[in-house]
Amino acid sequence: MGVVNVTPDSFSDGGRWLDADAAIARGRRLVADGADLVDVGGESTRPGATRVDEPTELERVVPVVRELAADGVAVSVDTMRASVAAAAWEAGASLVNDVSGGRADPEMLQVVADAGAPFVVMHWRAHSASMQHADHTHYDVVVTDVVRELERQVADALDAGVRADRLVVDPGLGFSKTGEQNWEILASLEAFAALGHPLLVAASRKRFLGELLADGDELRPTDGRDDATAALSTVSARAGAWAVRVHEARPSADAVRVVARLGAQA
Template sequence: MTSMYKPPGLPEADRCLVMGVVNVTPDSFSDGGRWFDTGRAIEHGLRLAEEGADIVDVGGESTRPGAQRVTCDEEIRRVGPVVTELARQGVPVSIDTMRAEVAGHAVDAGALLVNDVSGGLADPAMARLVARTGVAYVLMHWRGHSHEMENRAVYGDVVKEVHDELRARLESMVDEGVDPGQIVLDPGLGFAKRPENAHNWALLAHMDTFHALGRPLLIAGSRKRFLGRLLTDPEGNERVFTECDDATLALTTLSADRGAWCVRVHNVRPSADAVRVAAAWNTGGARLDQGRGTPVGRSVR
């Protein structure tokens, strides 16, 4: 089962796509600091593309629990040169930001997608920017900034509430002029979702509920704490995130099988292999996509 939605301007393939992560930050939960240098960030982005990333997601602000915000100017300083060079070299680039000004700068530099973990709630200007530019847009379920989101992870029925809140944000963005064909939805694994309450697993087990909203789904669970908690040792110690890549690979495979449009991962090559295996399995080998995805025109839906 593979989503047939094709948001504008992004790679097209008869399989789940793979988004690789470049954190141009000193404090991201998984690899903060490793790619903080501009040159190293660009090299890493190119390497992810070579390893099979269909999209490279560049972010300049950590959204880990408890993280504090950086200024808009600092965020642009971090991501601007990276987005510009990757796009210049033909890499399909996503900008991971909650700010319309940063998103606009990145789109002007060649970014094809805006990945907004706040779903347009953090910056009221975001919807206008997305509508004006026609850029593809990831709308994630969000209940507040990193320093407060853990306190807002209170649900009676997590699947229903996340579904209803995503639908409300989708309708709001459309009301503000965004074409529904621009929008990808993300249930927000790990954002105001508590590992000890199995919120993330409930959302994954009910992906069909989110497919019913009629938009492609991005699944972004790579190395997140709910995986480490699942893999506790006999003494009750959670698996550290750097040792959760095998679990992430299983998440990729299952998400692809259940119709995810794209998975967002840190370790690209295994997931790039997995989505091809899932596609071959589900089609009996028919219409095998042997390439790494081909950028298509912005008018494609």
């Protein structure tokens, strides 16, 4: 899953693809580099980000989704708004990737259920503006607690009529989690795969990688984290992940091919 941030403020590449033509070209490049899905989002969910209004998000996302879908690209829409999900689905999106797992907008689950859309349920506790506050990053046992909370989110989706075979789960690395908690989750991906739904892992370029690769007190810049991202794509593939969400497709696509080839030897 390749990322196209049609935003001015995303943590990794904010502003680079804000223009629709640039975003469309970026999506095409990701596919050429091996992406199977292109994830188009018009609202940054980096820590501390504030929300954009609905018209702005629609204006950013829908033209890009429409053009890429017309090219035959499988597009997911990265949104927490039911209205944006519905408009993107109408424009040709193939999947709804909601980082709130249906909790930010009470209408989301019904919209997804009515459309029959595949839906990513990510573990989520709070919006970006407050998600890293200590009250949102406290867990008794992080893997156990996140699995339990994801199970509740999945149950809510099923109760709303979303089909079980349309659900994907995502442990939400970096969302209401410290760097150490992210590593604990990555060491236990099998626990999330065991939920019985396809598993999406979104570690690409995140701060905990910048911390790991830091030069003293200076974090590794975001565009210098792609090798580490590819390493985690290998780990994720070995753990049975359905997809990895990445900013650069080629390194992770190559890593996944290597894992698949080794699996064929088993």
